[in-house]
Amino acid sequence: MGRHRVAVLVLGGTFVLDLAVAVQAFGRRPSVFAKIRDEPETPYEIGVCGQAPTPTSLGFTIADLKPLDWIAGADTVVVPGLEAPWAPQDPAVLAAVTRAAADGARLVSLCAGAFVLGQAGVLDGRRVTTHWALADEFRAAFPATELVEHAMYVDDGQVLSSGGMLAAADLCLYVLGQDHGQSYANDVSRVLVSPPHRTGGQAVYARPRPRPAGPLAPVLDWLDEHLAEPLSVGAVAAQAHMSPRTLERRFREETGDSLAAWLARRRVERARVLLEDSRLTVTQVAHAAGFGSTESMRRHFHTHTGTTPSVYRETFRGGAP
Structure with missing residues (x-):
């Protein structure tokens, strides 16, 4: 043969x-x-x-x-x-x-x-x-x-x-x-x-997808400005002048995610930017992105990127040869 x-x-x-x-x-x-x-x-x-x-x-x-x-x-x-x-x-x-x-x-x-x-x-x-x-x-x-x-x-x-x-x-x-x-x-x-x-x-290499430009755009803008804060469904619903149930339904219709899933993804995206461009420690990044703890960030980060914040920073910032 x-x-x-x-x-x-x-x-x-x-x-x-x-x-x-x-x-x-x-x-x-x-x-x-x-x-x-x-x-x-x-x-x-x-x-x-x-x-x-x-x-x-x-x-x-x-x-x-x-x-x-x-x-x-x-x-x-x-x-x-x-x-x-x-x-x-x-x-x-x-x-x-x-x-x-x-x-x-x-x-x-x-x-x-x-x-x-x-x-x-x-x-x-x-x-x-x-x-x-x-x-x-x-x-x-x-x-x-x-x-x-x-x-x-x-x-x-x-x-x-x-x-x-x-x-x-x-x-x-x-x-x-x-x-x-x-x-x-x-x-x-x-x-x-x-x-x-x-x-x-x-x-780990994918860029964030553009946000939908629907009726929820003002709410999404507000959420982006307040990612570092605790954001409950009730608080966001009040800001959007909707009931919690209506907010969740509208969120799924417009973004394809629940509010919690959308927030987790956006916070991971914020953390990625900070890990690449800032000198904040991993713990400081976790709080600045709204995770509250490094463990919470590590868990969500791995879910969305398949790697850890530390490995991500090393990959995309590198070091002196």
Whole structure:
């Protein structure tokens, strides 16, 4: 039997970083790899496929591409992200992906590449992820697919998917571990000088969504100005000139959250800003954001971001090299 065949699909506007990660993970090893592992050649046969010449997201084109029919018989098909993932793809491209799936190929989408798999009709009933900023567009386009919005990557059996661009490395290392053992993936990660597994998910990188501009906007503005204070349903209802029951109903209709859930999310967002931009201690941040205690902030912070306030600050502020 030949080596495991990996077809990497290049489409118009393909993200160069996604493409490079896939080729580096499955293609020819750099010479420095010999210092870590005795491997004369990669265990994969890799082909970069598409309809040449194809423009990339950075403006230059790729002309040295294998034809689409090289995908036939591939054991794994990798679809990197692309600049305009919602744009309709060439039927010939989608047909090649659909045939590969029907033949049992493993499908790996990187970042926005999940949109291509969705257009090929191979995601219905599956769990996938994509870049956190594309969550609304993905749900609207593929309602029969379960989007795991903040996952770094998702393994749903035949289909594996990753979030934003650098999460492509996380998923490719995971695939290497599944194919050849964790020790092998760890050695590739040593070449990349990247952790073989990152804790947390995309939520820690996601920016807050814009607030709805509905009838509750004045109340939401007032809440933002008083986040550091204790805010009971009764107190907020009095400020809004509503009964507590009406306030809760209106809150769910307009924001999708209960008042308590909305306050917790906004306080986490406030804490994130303070952790990034201020010199306040974690305890001072907890009180300034309205949590009342560091334990309360830590609990809500982990729920919404998948990490702790201290780790978040270290990640987004860093330190002297």
